Structures are given as C-alpha cells and as structure tokens.
Amino acid sequence: MIAATRRSPIARLSASLGASVETEAGWEIAAHYGDEAAERALLRDLVAVADVTPRGKIDLRGEIDGGVLTAAGEVLTARMWDGWALLLTEPGGEEAVLDRADAAAGPRAMATDVTHLFAGLALAGPKLEDALARLTSWDPSTLAPGSATGASIGDVRAVLVRRDIGIPVLEAYVATEFARYAWETVLGVVRRLGGGPAGWRALRAEGWS
C-alpha cells in the first residue's frame, strides 16, 4: 500500500502554478514555484501568498491557564480570547504539543488536534494592507503583531494571526473545506497587486517559521 502522506487541499492548485513539492513530516509541502529569488523579492517588495496548511495546529478551549500554555512549549500561540487559543507548530509538531497540552489541561479545558480542520494561508509583504483591504472589512490596524483574532477573508471566516518578521505577515486559517476557494480568492487579489505565490523556502528564508 502507498505510504500515507498528507496533502493540503490546495496542493493541486499549487501544482498547476508550477509548485515544486518536498516532503516534510509526512506532508507534501510547496517548497517553491520555480524561482525562489523572485518569490523572496515579492515578499520583500510587494505581496505574496503561501500555503502553510501543513502547520501543526492545536485547539485549546475551556479554562486555559498560563500553565497549559507554558506546558505546550515553544509554539506560536494565537490567543483568540480567554476561552480559546490556537497553538501553531512546525509541520508534524502537533502530536507532541497535543500530548503536553492535554496533560496540562485541567478537566475544564479541552485540547484537540485541529491540524486538519484548518487550511493556512500566509500573506506577506509590504502590500499586505492593500491586499487585506480587498479581502476583508476588518481593520487590520487593530491587530498588533503577535496577536490573533477572528474575521472573514474573502467572505469566509478565518483565524488571523499577525506576525512581525521584518516584513508584515498575516496568517489566515480557514476551514479546510474552504481552502481552495480561499486560495483562489486571495491569490487573485495578490496577483492584481502585482504579487504571486511563494513557497516555504522563500518564506523561511525571510525569517518565517
């Protein structure tokens, strides 16, 4: 039987754009689209979008105290409100984080592996705000780097995480079933602003993790 690999719902769309696939932690990852340097230039000078669905994701809800978050370890924490946080890891990191979070969570909290529940899009570059203006009525200036919120992107609900890695980055997590629609919509806007898709290599080279 073929080895079990995880594939983002966006994989076929990425492939049609020339994505080169690499395997990481059991995931097929869009490493680049043929020209990593050009993708980095888009990230630095304009705007680009990357499929970051393979990120590990743990949903924590209920009574979340600092202890659970500390126990979860080195993860990117999207704290939506007191009773809900999303922990984001490198691909494949979710199992360990789930174990730790589960062990630390009291009976009034629930930790769930939601890696497959959300597809992730990372929008990055100096024209990020222009892109968002075309995708959402939510005011991006209300979200400080390092914080998270819920808003719609291209008319679908998303968990939004603002990051600061030298270039502005917004990670948007949408329900898996909307992944392809969201990718097409976001990429359409990005293209109209002169940008395009970027792979994981370019993103990581710019300091994203």
Add this chain to the structure above:
Amino acid sequence: MSGRLPARPGEAIDRGRPLTIDFEGRRAPAFEGDTVGSALAAAGVTITGRSFKYHRPRGLMCMTGACPNCLMQIDGIPNVRSCTEPVREGMRVERQNAWPSVDRDVHGVLDSFSFMMPPGFYYKVFQRPRWAWSKVEPIIRKQAGLGKVPRTEDHEPREVVNLHADVAVIGGGLAGLAAAAEAAAAGASTVLLEQRREAGGRALGSADDVDRARLVAEAEASGARILLGTAAFGVFDGPVVAAVGGGGLQRIRARHLVFATGAVEQPAVFPNNDLPGVMLSSAVELLVNRFRVLPGRRAVVLTSNQDGYRAARTLRDAGADVFVVDLRAGAGSADGLRVIPGSTILSAKGRRGVTAVSVGAPGSATGQSIPCDLVVLAGFSAPSTNLLAMTGAKLGFDDDAQAFLPVELPPDVHAVGAVAGARTVQGAIAQGRLAGLEAAAAVGQEPPGAAGRMEVLRAQAAERGDPVVLPPEVATGEGKQFACLCMDVTSKELKAAAAEGFDSMELLKRYTTVSMGPCQGKACMLSAQRLCARAAGSSFAETRPTTARPPWTPVELGALAGWRRTPRKETTIHDLHADSGATFMWAGDWRRPHHFATPEQEVEAVRHRVGVIDVSTLGKFRVKGPEAVELLERLYPNRFGDLAVGRVRYGAMLNDEGVILDDGAVCRVGDDEFFVTVTTGNTAALERWITWWLADWRLDVRVLNVTGAFAALNLAGPDSRKVMSVLTDADVSSEAVKYMSASSFEVAGVPSLVLRIGFVGELGYEIHFPSMYGEHVWRAVMEAGRPFGIVPFGLEAQRVLRLEKQHILVGQDTDAESDPFEVGLGWMVKADKPDFLGRRALEDLAEAGPKERLVGFTCDPSWLPPEGASVVHEGVWVGRVTSARRSAAARSVVGLAWVPAGWAEDDTEIEIQFGGAHAKAKVALKPFYDPEGARLRS
C-alpha cells in the same frame, strides 16, 4: 462657441499633449486634461443629448456631474457624465436617447404631445378601451430609459476596497481640504474623498487659484490619504461611507466623519430654461478658466450675489459681451459691467439653443428682449445635505441661506463649508480646520496649542456671508418651465399634481417622479420644494426635502457586485472526483458529485457488490466534558446515558416546539466524550444552536465543530467487509465490528474512527479520518475494492438507496412543523427521562395525535412524480410528495409523501397530481428494500 482661448496659468489642459476622440464616427481633437464635455464644447458641439421624456435638446449645464444633460455612451458604457469624464485617446463617444441622431431626433415630436403625458399619465391615459394599455405599455417601456446596456461582459470586474481611518472627510473643496490637512497633521489617520479628479471644489473654476493651491499642498503634505475621482454615494450604519472610484467600490469606516459636501448650484425656473446655452456659473467658470473654452459670445448673467459678478467678469475678460441681470433692486453697475437691477429672466427663446432672453421685473408679463447665446445662472445654491442626512443629522430651514441646513449632528459627525451654510471662503476654511482639529482631538490626537487655535477658528467659522436672494419660483412667460431636468417635469405639472392632492414633497416625488432621475435631486430639489410650497399654499421653510437615501450619485451595478465571489466548500478528495469524471452539484455550500457513471449503475453496484461515497461533508462535533451526557440528554429526545463506549445511536435534535431540526449519529468514544454527526447543510446552524444552549445551561462541556478535520467515506455493499479486510489489519468481522458500533483502527495506515451504520441499507462502514489524508485513503479504498468491482457513487444514487429504505432527509422530507411522531420516529422520544428540548410540546402532540403522517408510497414507474407534487383526494389537496425515485429493487417508483394521518395504512390508495399528470399510488409503511434490515446488520 468653439476653439480655445489663449493659454493661461492654471489651465487644466496640456496643450503639448493633443489626442483624438471618436465622436459619433468623427474625429474630435482634445488635449490631455480635457473632459469629454470640454473637448466637445471646444469642438463646437452644443447639444449634448436629448431629454428623457420629451426629447428636447439639452446642452452642458453644470460641468460638475450634477445634472442629467451630458449623459453619453462612452466606450459602450451608457449614461457616463461626459462633463467630468477625462478624455482618452481613441475613446468612442456617442450621445444617447435620440433617433436617428441627437441633432435630428424624430422623437422630438413628443414635445408637442406633452399634454398626453401629464403626471401619472400611466394611470390616466390609454385606459379605455381596456386592451389599449397593454398595447401602449411596451412602446412606452421601449421608449423609456437612457442609453443602451452593453450585451457583452467585456469589463473587468470592479474591485471592492475597504478602508479604515480615524477621520474621513467627504468632499475635497476648500473646507474639506482644510479639515483633512488639520486632522492628518495632528496625527489622525485621515481619508479624504473627492468626486472630481482634482480637489478644490467650487474654487477649481476660479480665476484666482491661490487658496486652492495652498490647501491642496497642505493636505498632501499632511499625510492625509486623498482619493480623487471617488464619489461618496451613501452612508450606512457603522458608520460606513460607500463610494465609487478607483475602479470600483470603496467602503470607508471611520471614527469621525467630516462632511464637506458643498452646495450644488441650481437652475432658475423660467420658460425654456432647459435650452442648450443655459448654464450654471460653475460650468462657465470651469470652461473658461480651466478648459479655455468660451461657451458663448453674448451672455446674460442672472444673479443676486458676487458669484454672478465673478462669472460675468470671467466672460467679459475672455472676450464675451455680457449683461448682468440682478434680482436685487439696489444693485448698481459694478466693475464696468452692464447691470439690469431688480429684474429677472422672464423667458428664454430658441430652438436648438438659446438665442434671446426676455428680462423684466419679477412677475411682469413682458420684458426687454436681449439677444444672447449664453444664459448664466449664478449663485443660487442648495447645500448638499443628502449624505449628511443619511447619518441621522437633523435639518432645519435657515432664512439667511434660504435653505435647509444641519441643525443637529450625531456625535462624531461634523459638517463644514457650504453644506453647513458657510457663504464665504474664509468662513468655510475656518470651519474645515476647526472640524479637523476637533475630530483629531476626539481620537486622541490633539497637537500642542490646539485649544487656542480652535478658539480663534470658532470665531472665524461663525462668518456666514450675505443673505441669499433667490429668483422667483416660476416666471410668467410662454413655454415649458422645467423644475426637474432629469425626468422632464415642469412647474405646471407639479402644480397640477399638487392640485390633485399630491401636495407634499414625498407625494409629489412619487407621483411626478421629480428628483427621481440620474441627478437624484441635485439640480431640482430647490425648485421642486419651492414650487411644491407655492402650489400647496405653504412656505418654503415648511416644505422639507424628501428623505435622503443612497445612492446620492449613480453607481454602476458592477461596482456593487465587485469580483464575483461564491464561497464554496469542497472535500479534500474533490480533485480525485473530478479526475474520475464526476458531475458536480451544489448541496448547500458544498460542491458534491451528483454521479460518476450513471446513478442506476452506481445503485446496482452498491446493492450487489460494493460502492464508496465521499461523505466528508457530514457535520461533525467533538463533545467532551464531565457533563457531556447531560448536554446530549437535553439536546435530544433519545437517551444517551446508557450508550456504551464504542456504540452508536441514531438521534434527532428537536427545537423547543418539538420540531425536528436534524438527525445523525451519536457515537460514544469515551466516558465523557462523544463524536456527533449531523446533516451536511445544518452544521453551522446546529453549531450556533448547541453553543447557545450550552451557554444558557452552563454545563461543563466543550463542543468543537470538527467538520473539516475529518474526511469520511461510506463504504457500502455486500462486499464492503472484504474491501475493509484489505484496508486494515484489524478484525472487521461482524462480531468484532458490530452493527451500530464505533471502533478506532487504522485504515490504509491512517488512524480512523469506523462507524458500522448504513444510511443506504447495506452492510457498510463509515470511515472518518484526518481530512488531509483524503486522497491517500480514497485511492487506497479504490485500489482495495477493484477486485470486487467497487464503484464510486454520488448523491443521486445515495438518494435512491436511502429512499428504498425509507430513510428520511431532514429538510427534504420534513419541514418547519414536522415532529418525530409524524415521521415515524416516535420510538426515540423517551418521555420518562428528565427535561429535554421540545419535551413539553411533544407531550401535547402525543396527546393530540398526529394530523399528518410521512409515509412511503409506490406507484407505476411510467411517471415519476416530482418533489412537491400534490396528493389529492376527490380533487382536493390533502398532502404532498417530498421525495420520489425509480427503484430497480422495488420495480416501481418509490417515494415519501405527507398524507392525512388516517391514511397511514399499508396499501391505502392515494392519488398524486402534478400539472396535467397524475398517478395512482399505494401507501407502504415498511422499507421497500430489505424491510427487516438483515443486510444492514449482516
């Protein structure tokens, strides 16, 4: 009028960049910086279109986009305001609403038949004989409307852009520029919207450009975001200002709104006031000073203030022969101009353009005739309060301004400049600066010394200017006097309508269509209000304007639509389905395979071999917590406390009226944890429903919608166990994986939750697994099933299969009143358990007994009754068909239908009707296929 005046500093055109436009097949020269209207004026075109109803010739009147006179078809797009549309090389320009041409429009004859088209004529004429209106109406409808809507979809979709700011300034005249400059300089994020392609408002046409240039530079330097060519057309809750510009729709959300929307110059009402050559002073000044076109050689200027004298000087300095007619009796000669004091225009003459006016004292029957080719109406303005009024601002009549002005503003809303009654440049600028500073301070951006400056500005802002003197509402001469140029409504028609009882502005508007045309009241509200007051015997002050509603400026529907976005849901296996040639259908928001081969082949495979369907779309919830059982006991009428770990129970959720909301499987996967599936289309609503009750009951439970996290396949058919054996090392015998059990094991190497349930009525496994393994597992299942003749099946086959088992689809077979007793699910109602949703209602329903029942039926396969077909008895409607399909297994049509409860007996004959077709059918209470469920349990 043709040709260009000599160059002057500050002109809008770039004479070094000539270009050519295509004007009705002819080449017309223009310069970069021209508008279509200015280029045509320079080319000597005086008739810019024909009027809406009477096809009268019309010419440029306002040059600011505030009237209907210059609407043209440009590059295929109808109703473009040519006076503000910038020229582009090679653009195609055509005038509209005429046949065969605007210059010789045969429909112009309608002007002589205006007596047949009084206000509300469509209720009055052609009503006898009765057939007449049906013949005439299509002709009128064909005749009505302006321009031709392009039949092809050859335009890029428009962008919809959302902007956010501390302060949004609407209107880029001097007051608006001052407000934006102050707010932005103080540190508030500021957006300024200006409908024209240059900021400056009325000052744009001024020969003296000093104030404008200084304020534009100041606003640009302040960091304010200035959006030119962006016209606000509505203000909505939020507040959200909607505007068109920048190639699409702009939605601006701001904490403070500053309205600097100015005032619109108004035409005066006198006979033939619509002739080409009758212009507003704003148009004249723009043409002369900005575009260097002299619109007439012999001009009569009607005015009562300095605006008129400025326009007169502009014309005189450009070489025209000018008379000033001043309404004020005391007006004397000024600046060497010839002034006729205490007079007005009694009428204008001409056919294709004005050739003379009659001037005399207001109300006099005759006057002095002055030959002219240009009439300038100067200084009669109506403040543009519409957008402001959309915020909830209250307006009141101001005697000095002879206009309705804002008297009470909502918090965070400011009004500055002419819209607030300022009639001097310095007063308007001071108001703007003050509002900018106040708005910035309100958002926490108060620069040092602001308080002192605001004090000074407050004093300056109080300066209003001279009281306004308006021309008479109506003149005495012969000829049509237009109050509304858009809809060709005359003063006489308004008077007649008022006499018929339509004597308020709101009624007049609806009856006569005054102010309902493309200008939306910009060029007619003042006249209409005054004429209404006169006809109704009241005062102008008592005659309020009509309710302001969006859109204040015309908006292309394409701008509202934006890029077409239809959010769609797809499973992670979608691509493989497409590869297999699936035909997709919409199922709610989902794109799902309707069929792969033919539904009949797919049904046959499931009944005799094995089939697989992608059911990832099922709603799925993780329910966990010490009180998880309690939550389910309250949500469902079923009992769940006794459900063992690893077992599945079918349940239906009810609302508090006992109506079925949904059904699905509830699987106990741990002592305090359940996996719940619900119908595809109900997931979001049920998530809200459960969350709402959970918050109310305050139970110690967490619920997470995990729909997308798990893909799901239903592997079904007599050979499904054999296929499962290939896919897993786990024991899948009927003893190990019992009917209605939930087991966790790997399928194709992927950890899965396998439910032994069967919606389609065969031995089957519903395999739930992490969704991003979707393609992997699907491929593995197809591979493992190949030796057994597996086929993928779609929704249509599933519908046939479930119908053969009489399994209901909530929403399809049930409606907003269906309770469990009526649909045969009374067995799941456990009346002896503590309270649950719908309990009280069910007790009543149980006592009364059902009035209707959902029953199965069979009928001859020669006719397939459509869903919704009627069940009739002696010609009377008694029920309806909810589902019906041809069944190979039953060798007949099988279906479900609502019938009177008394008919719910096997073999009761019913009659089904739809359109002209009908069929006899028989009630069948048991499933049509495998009624005992032996195959399902095997």
